Amino acid sequence: DWTMGAYREEAIRKIREQVGTERVICGLSGGVDSSVAAVLIHEAIGDQLTCVFVDHGLLRLGEAEQVVTMFRDTYNIPLIHADESDLFLGALEGVSDPEVKRKTIGRLFIEVFEKHAKSIGGARFLAQGTLYPDVIESVSFSGGPSVTIKSHHNVGGLPEKMGMKLVEPLRELFKDEVRALGRELGLPVPFIGRHPFPGPGLAIRCPGEITREKLDILRRADAVYIDQIRKHGLYDDIWQAFAAILPMKTVGVMGDGRTYDYALALRAVTSVDGMTADYYPFTHDFLGETATRIINEVQGVNRVFYDCTSKPPGTIELE
Numbered sequence: 001d002w003t004m005g006a007y008r009e010e011a012i013r014k015i016r017e018q019v020g021t022e023r024v025i026c027g028l029s030g031g032v033d034s035s036v037a038a039v040l041i042h043e044a045i046g047d048q049l050t051c052v053f054v055d056h057g058l059l060r061l062g063e064a065e066q067v068v069t070m071f072r073d074t075y076n077i078p079l080i081h082a083d084e085s086d087l088f089l090g091a092l093e094g095v096s097d098p099e100v101k102r103k104t105i106g107r108l109f110i111e112v113f114e115k116h117a118k119s120i121g122g123a124r125f126l127a128q129g130t131l132y133p134d135v136i137e138s139v140s141f142s143g144g145p146s147v148t149i150k151s152h153h154n155v156g157g158l159p160e161k162m163g164m165k166l167v168e169p170l171r172e173l174f175k176d177e178v179r180a181l182g183r184e185l186g187l188p189v190p191f192i193g194r195h196p197f198p199g200p201g202l203a204i205r206c207p208g209e210i211t212r213e214k215l216d217i218l219r220r221a222d223a224v225y226i227d228q229i230r231k232h233g234l235y236d237d238i239w240q241a242f243a244a245i246l247p248m249k250t251v252g253v254m255g256d257g258r259t260y261d262y263a264l265a266l267r268a269v270t271s272v273d274g275m276t277a278d279y280y281p282f283t284h285d286f287l288g289e290t291a292t293r294i295i296n297e298v299q300g301v302n303r304v305f306y307d308c309t310s311k312p313p314g315t316i317e318l319e
């Protein structure tokens with residue numbers, strides 16, 4: 001792709017110019033954006049870059065292992081795997097307000113990055129895979145008055161005291177362009193095609209209070225749902241699909257017993273940039289089969305809903 005080839009050269013030049021001989025740490029989430037940012041920055045400045053992958057305890061099943069393996073083994077990019085699940089889940093205990101959740105997570109991310117910036121001998125720059133829609137959605141919505149819909153934790157400047165500057169080489173790009181750049185950089189195709197996953201992770205797919213029990217149920221249900229979508233060959237037709245665990249239990253019957261378990265919402269949308277989205281029209285057969293599989297395979301769930309809200313008025317995530 002000619003355009004992306006040129007973008008790549010220009011971005012590399014700008015990164016070198018911005019950081020000079022300083023050290024950079026890059027927050028890696030395992031998603032496409034931060035991965036493309038990391039590979040691009042690594043190409044520009046080599047081992048001046050250290051990636052920090054923060055496991056906040058809000059990742060999906062098997063996600064931490066996958067990310068660490070890919071970056072250490074495939075790319076040989078220096079990577080710190082920070083297991084901070086106790087820190088994050090501890091701070092989120094009893095928190096149910098969506099904005100408080102996001103702000104808490106954002107604050108802790110900064111604390112953890114700060115700690116590791118020091119541990120590698122003083123990084124002056126923090127790199128993030130912020131995209132253009134992240135930038136605009138944080139300040140305004142659909143040309144209307146300036147309203148913050150959600151505080152994306154990876155946008156909006158750093159606290160002064162951190163004394164670090166941001167490196168955001170994808171700030172002018174939309175998702176499809178980031179994927180094109182990823183292909184240009186030679187990232188594995190299945191990886192580039194991964195659905196977006198938000199920085200606050202499963203926290204915003206667990207409306208209400210977050211508990212380890214709920215996260216565990218959610219992780220297992222989400223894995224079954226994604227497996228269903230892949231088995232039916234639908235993964236690449238969908239912008240993003242995930243399960244969310246609802247803050248309620250309902251009554252059901254299984255065998256000859258009464259159950260009182262969690263309800264799940266399944267979400268799947270099509271979109272070009274995440275700014276607007278349509279719910280995905282699964283067949284009734286697919287939905288029925290998926291609900292049955294989840295209830296049979298995941299203990300703690302006895303009811304499954306399908307979210308047929310488009311954006312607007314719904315957002316893609318539940319919080």
Ligand code: XMP
Binds near residue numbers: 315319
């Ligand atoms: P919403 O829920 O705002 O999501 O319709 C739009 C897209 O953005 C992702 N998203 C986030 N990504 N940090 C991120 O890195 C965040 O705080 C965040 N919140 C939402 C969401 O998954 C969807 O792709």
